[in-house]
Amino acid sequence: MVRSWATSTETLGVDLHIDLGGAGGLRAGLMGALRDAVRSGRLTPGTRLPSSRTLAADLGVARNTVADAYAELVAEGWLTARQGSGTRVARRAEARQDRSHTRRLPTRRTPTYNLLAGSPDLAAFPRAEWLKAARRALTAAPHEAFGLGDPRGRIELRTALADYLARARGVYASPERIVVCSGFVHGLMLMSRALRARRVREVAVEAYGLDFHWKVLTEAGLRTAALPLDELGTRTRELGERRGVGAVLLTPAHQFPIGLPLLPDRRAAAVDWARTTGGLILEDDYDGEFRYDRQPVGALQGLDPEHVVYFGTVSKSLAPGLRLGWMVLPEHLVGEVAEGKGAADWSCGALDQLTLAEFISSGAYDRHVRGMRLHYRRRRDQLVTALAEHAPHLHVSGVAAGLHVLLELPPGTERSVVQGATWQGLALEGLSRYHHPAAREPRRDALVIGYGTPSDSEWAGALEALMRVLP
Amino acid sequence: MVRSWATSTETLGVDLHIDLGGAGGLRAGLMGALRDAVRSGRLTPGTRLPSSRTLAADLGVARNTVADAYAELVAEGWLTARQGSGTRVARRAEARQDRSHTRRLPTRRTPTYNLLAGSPDLAAFPRAEWLKAARRALTAAPHEAFGLGDPRGRIELRTALADYLARARGVYASPERIVVCSGFVHGLMLMSRALRARRVREVAVEAYGLDFHWKVLTEAGLRTAALPLDELGTRTRELGERRGVGAVLLTPAHQFPIGLPLLPDRRAAAVDWARTTGGLILEDDYDGEFRYDRQPVGALQGLDPEHVVYFGTVSKSLAPGLRLGWMVLPEHLVGEVAEGKGAADWSCGALDQLTLAEFISSGAYDRHVRGMRLHYRRRRDQLVTALAEHAPHLHVSGVAAGLHVLLELPPGTERSVVQGATWQGLALEGLSRYHHPAAREPRRDALVIGYGTPSDSEWAGALEALMRVLP
Numbered sequence: 018m019v020r021s022w023a024t025s026t027e028t029l030g031v032d033l034h035i036d037l038g039g040a041g042g043l044r045a046g047l048m049g050a051l052r053d054a055v056r057s058g059r060l061t062p063g064t065r066l067p068s069s070r071t072l073a074a075d076l077g078v079a080r081n082t083v084a085d086a087y088a089e090l091v092a093e094g095w096l097t098a099r100q101g102s103g104t105r106v107a108r109r110a111e112a113r114q115d116r117s118h119t120r121r122l123p124t125r126r127t128p129t130y131n132l133l134a135g136s137p138d139l140a141a142f143p144r145a146e147w148l149k150a151a152r153r154a155l156t157a158a159p160h161e162a163f164g165l166g167d168p169r170g171r172i173e174l175r176t177a178l179a180d181y182l183a184r185a186r187g188v189y190a191s192p193e194r195i196v197v198c199s200g201f202v203h204g205l206m207l208m209s210r211a212l213r214a215r216r217v218r219e220v221a222v223e224a225y226g227l228d229f230h231w232k233v234l235t236e237a238g239l240r241t242a243a244l245p246l247d248e249l250g251t252r253t254r255e256l257g258e259r260r261g262v263g264a265v266l267l268t269p270a271h272q273f274p275i276g277l278p279l280l281p282d283r284r285a286a287a288v289d290w291a292r293t294t295g296g297l298i299l300e301d302d303y304d305g306e307f308r309y310d311r312q313p314v315g316a317l318q319g320l321d322p323e324h325v326v327y328f329g330t331v332s333k334s335l336a337p338g339l340r341l342g343w344m345v346l347p348e349h350l351v352g353e354v355a356e357g358k359g360a361a362d363w364s365c366g367a368l369d370q371l372t373l374a375e376f377i378s379s380g381a382y383d384r385h386v387r388g389m390r391l392h393y394r395r396r397r398d399q400l401v402t403a404l405a406e407h408a409p410h411l412h413v414s415g416v417a418a419g420l421h422v423l424l425e426l427p428p429g430t431e432r433s434v435v436q437g438a439t440w441q442g443l444a445l446e447g448l449s450r451y452h453h454p455a456a457r458e459p460r461r462d463a464l465v466i467g468y469g470t471p472s473d474s475e476w477a478g479a480l481e482a483l484m485r486v487l488p
Numbered sequence: 489m490v491r492s493w494a495t496s497t498e499t500l501g502v503d504l505h506i507d508l509g510g511a512g513g514l515r516a517g518l519m520g521a522l523r524d525a526v527r528s529g530r531l532t533p534g535t536r537l538p539s540s541r542t543l544a545a546d547l548g549v550a551r552n553t554v555a556d557a558y559a560e561l562v563a564e565g566w567l568t569a570r571q572g573s574g575t576r577v578a579r580r581a582e583a584r585q586d587r588s589h590t591r592r593l594p595t596r597r598t599p600t601y602n603l604l605a606g607s608p609d610l611a612a613f614p615r616a617e618w619l620k621a622a623r624r625a626l627t628a629a630p631h632e633a634f635g636l637g638d639p640r641g642r643i644e645l646r647t648a649l650a651d652y653l654a655r656a657r658g659v660y661a662s663p664e665r666i667v668v669c670s671g672f673v674h675g676l677m678l679m680s681r682a683l684r685a686r687r688v689r690e691v692a693v694e695a696y697g698l699d700f701h702w703k704v705l706t707e708a709g710l711r712t713a714a715l716p717l718d719e720l721g722t723r724t725r726e727l728g729e730r731r732g733v734g735a736v737l738l739t740p741a742h743q744f745p746i747g748l749p750l751l752p753d754r755r756a757a758a759v760d761w762a763r764t765t766g767g768l769i770l771e772d773d774y775d776g777e778f779r780y781d782r783q784p785v786g787a788l789q790g791l792d793p794e795h796v797v798y799f800g801t802v803s804k805s806l807a808p809g810l811r812l813g814w815m816v817l818p819e820h821l822v823g824e825v826a827e828g829k830g831a832a833d834w835s836c837g838a839l840d841q842l843t844l845a846e847f848i849s850s851g852a853y854d855r856h857v858r859g860m861r862l863h864y865r866r867r868r869d870q871l872v873t874a875l876a877e878h879a880p881h882l883h884v885s886g887v888a889a890g891l892h893v894l895l896e897l898p899p900g901t902e903r904s905v906v907q908g909a910t911w912q913g914l915a916l917e918g919l920s921r922y923h924h925p926a927a928r929e930p931r932r933d934a935l936v937i938g939y940g941t942p943s944d945s946e947w948a949g950a951l952e953a954l955m956r957v958l959p
Contacts, residue, residue, distance in 0.1 A: 139634040144626050147839075151622055155615050160943065163610040163807035202833030229831075336634035338838035360700075362673030367809035368618075369837045472631065 043078050047086045055095055055106055064106045066096065070129060070442055084440045098439050103128060129442030130479035134274055134421035134467035141389060142336050146381045147372065154371035162367050168359025170197025171367055173374035178343055181377050186305055187315030189322040190345045196354050197365055199340040201301060202233055204328050207354050208299060209237030214353070217263030223251050224456035225275055230266065231453065243453040250277040253287040264297040269317040270305040274451050274465040276415015276423050278314045291324035298325045304333045306386050308418040309394040323347040331373065333420060334386055341365055341373055393420060396468045396476065407484040420469030423448065430488050431462035443482040514549050518557045526566055526577055537567065537575045539913050541600060555911040569910050574599060600913030601950035605745055605892035605938035612860060613807050617852045618843065625842035633838050639830025641668025642838055644845035649814055652848050653800070657776055658786030660793040661816045667825050668836055670811040672772060673704055675799045678825050679770060680708030685824065688734030694722050695927035696746055701737065702924065714927040721748040724758040735768040740788040741776040745922050745936040747886015747894050749785045762795035769796045775804045777857050779889040780865040794818045802844065804891060805857055812836060812844055864891060867939045867947065878955040891940030894919065901959050902933035914953040
């Protein structure tokens with residue numbers, strides 16, 4: 018029996034002629050057809066295969082058959098499987114690029130369930146409120162708002178942010194020292210160039226973090242050095258022992274992805290180091306708004322605005338698709354960073370900036386953040402309850418804030434748990450992929466479980482899928 | 489008599505105590521006070537002074553008194569005066585940076601009248617239609633539109649653009665080969681990196697153009713070589729004689745700022761060169777929509793989509809503040825350029841992209857462009873008529889298209905005409921500042937007169953001011 022399976026061009030773009038009745042059964046037939054397609058070049062390196070569920074439905078076979086075929090082809094080196102990126106035709110040695118690509122396309126082809134950290138619930142974007150703000154902003158805007166304008170960003174937005182950040186995050190801000198940017202990576206890139214221009218050569222980072230942040234630094238010509246981490250958080254006191262380090266990148270409100278806040282004495286140690294050496298602290302306040310059980314931890318920046326660069330975005334609080342973020346800079350850096358941004362034509366759209374300004378000053382932003390805080394707290398509670406019930410032997414931490422928790426796993430099990438999740442269509446990441454290559458700590462087996470991404474209708478299913486894959 | 493003059497912090501930020509009754513009269517008193525303020529550091533380098541008109545009104549003196557004082561302080565090196573940037577406290581040796589900054593802030597502090605080339609009539613932005621499109625787009629958007637998405641840009645926008653560009657500009661486009669960017673400079677920057685990655689070392693440019701475009705190329709590590717220009721336009725045939733040139737940057741629809749379209753045989757020569765050598769043509773179609781007396785000249789890209797990179801933006805047709813542009817790429821470059829853009833976090837806001845997609849596909853964009861074409865043609869006619877009447881001895885050219893014309897001046901007069909305009913509060917630029925440093929042609933004295941920028945209420949005054957400064 019020969020059956021032809023045709024997928025949409027978006028997912029595959031080639032017809033596979035699969036002998037489903039040959040020797041070796043369905044699985045072998047499918048594997049043979051996939052190998053042929055790769056060999057003949059019809060499936061090119063990097064091509065993403067449909068999820069095992071989709072393909073199984075197309076072919077009318079059991080999902081496990083497809084999942085098993087994929088798993089064997091991965092083992093044989095024909096395919097690769099990465100969490101969040103699905104199954105792809107293998108390509109050679111582009112792992113890092115591939116990863117950053119994945120990060121940027123988390124929703125292009127959604128796995129069945131997504132528990133990756135880093136994205137908010139996109140279904141909760143306040144469309145009606147945003148449109149209202151857009152209407153008011155667009156009606157009130159002066160004509161010059163449609164021109165190129167100040168490379169720091171619209172004054173309306175910088176004014177609204179200065180007020181909001183002082184009030185909500187304890188940031189010492191004034192419109193003059195704020196530079197609007199497209200997001201954290203954009204801000205970090207601008208900052209990296211300014212650091213290089215000041216002959217900084219090395220930046221300390223936390224033992225765990227995001228590889229594409231480190232990459233921004235290294236591509237600007239900076240080395241990264243990992244600070245040690247203990248059970249209380251990042252040991253900033255060790256900055257004093259790192260000669261040649263000119264800046265340090267920290268997530269003080271909620272260490273990513275470990276989940277601890279930076280303790281007061283460690284904050285003070287970082288500031289002392291910066292003052293003594295003239296170093297800079299880069300404060301990534303990526304989810305500072307979301308703290309559930311007590312008052313938010315204020316920004317480190319307030320301690321010493323001339324030695325801290327504060328970074329924030331709407332990517333967690335509203336939506337990453339807006340591409341809006343901000344830096345609050347020491348006075349001596351504002352001109353240089355704004356000029357670097359302006360020369361690169363890297364303004365953000367004026368209308369979105371005006372809309373966000375209106376959204377903040379009308380109080381809609383506070384209301385939205387409050388609502389989302391309740392929403393995410395409910396999810397966090399449900400997640401913690403489910404874990405306590407189904408996996409009481411596993412320790413969960415980092416629950417006080419943010420959109421993810423850390424779940425410790427028995428040593429040596431992380432990889433198989435993550436792989437199991439992938440086969441089941443559950444996107445999930447282990448702690449090990451956040452480990453800085455130069456960090457001295459032994460790797461820990463753990464899951465980083467993001468609970469922000471699923472929509473309400475997907476949430477229960479995602480939780481169930483998670484419980485199924487836990488050891 | 490001592491009178492105190494206080495300006496708003498926006499323009500100056502310091503009080504000047506001016507002895508208006510001292511020896512030497514008003515002008516000397518003002519000059520002394522300004523010198524004091526600079527010496528004492530109260531007026532810092534780069535600070536912009538109010539226009540002579542504003543200051544004269546503040547002080548209750550004749551405008552010429554202030555204009556003369558400024559002129560003398562410029563001559564003495566205390567101040568600098570640049571067209572479009574007004575009068576500033578002198579700073580040392582930052583001319584190029586200063587210039588690019590100026591370009592980005594053309595409307596921050598508007599001179600009385602602005603006839604600089606390069607900006608559309610911001611007062612004509614179609615606010616109501618744009619809001620309608622935003623509402624429809626935001627209502628219809630799938631949840632995933634609020635996520636990070638494809639680094640090439642939203643598929644809705646790329647689809648709408650592919651259709652529009654084929655229809656309106658003769659571009660061979662498909663959504664797959666379009667990459668949305670923030671504007672021409674952003675696109676050129678991405679392209680420059682791709683060229684460097686392919687070991688291109690030199691890019692040919694036109695004899696006249698924008699220095700900050702050349703700067704993008706040189707900062708990416710590319711040299712620029714100027715192609716000669718004759719009375720028929722850029723001599724693309726000379727590309728064959730430039731060994732080592734790997735790409736050429738052209739404005740085929742309307743040479744900027746000379747104003748000629750690239751003739752068919754010169755287009756063919758460029759394409760032949762690209763095919764023979766494997767070179768790339770970078771086509772800057774910056775104002776292709778605005779052609780008044782006959783059919784628009786189609787894009788060069790249609791001749792050979794695999795050897796031409798087409799660049800367009802909404803900066804002339806709608807507003808530069810939107811920061812939206814696009815590249816249509818040869819197939820072999822799409823992946824590389826999209827990856828470079830994505831890795832730099834340089835997405836454009838999804839909501840503006842969705843809104844523009846809706847604006848185009850609803851027909852509102854065509855209607856707006858048609859309306860603006862009539863609007864600008866009327867202005868062009870009024871300008872040409874006024875020139876024929878008041879300065880019949882001066883030759884005007886480049887009138888068939890775009891938002892500016894070229895007005896030839898008697899040899900040796902350009903500088904004084906431009907300076908005269910500046911003192912009168914009329915922002916205006918001479919042709920010489922568009923001359924490539926390596927171009928072999930002798931410099932020509934001419935004015936580049938932009939008629940897009942003034943609002944309707946300013947237009948008559950701008951025309952009058954222009955007539956006053958012509959020789």
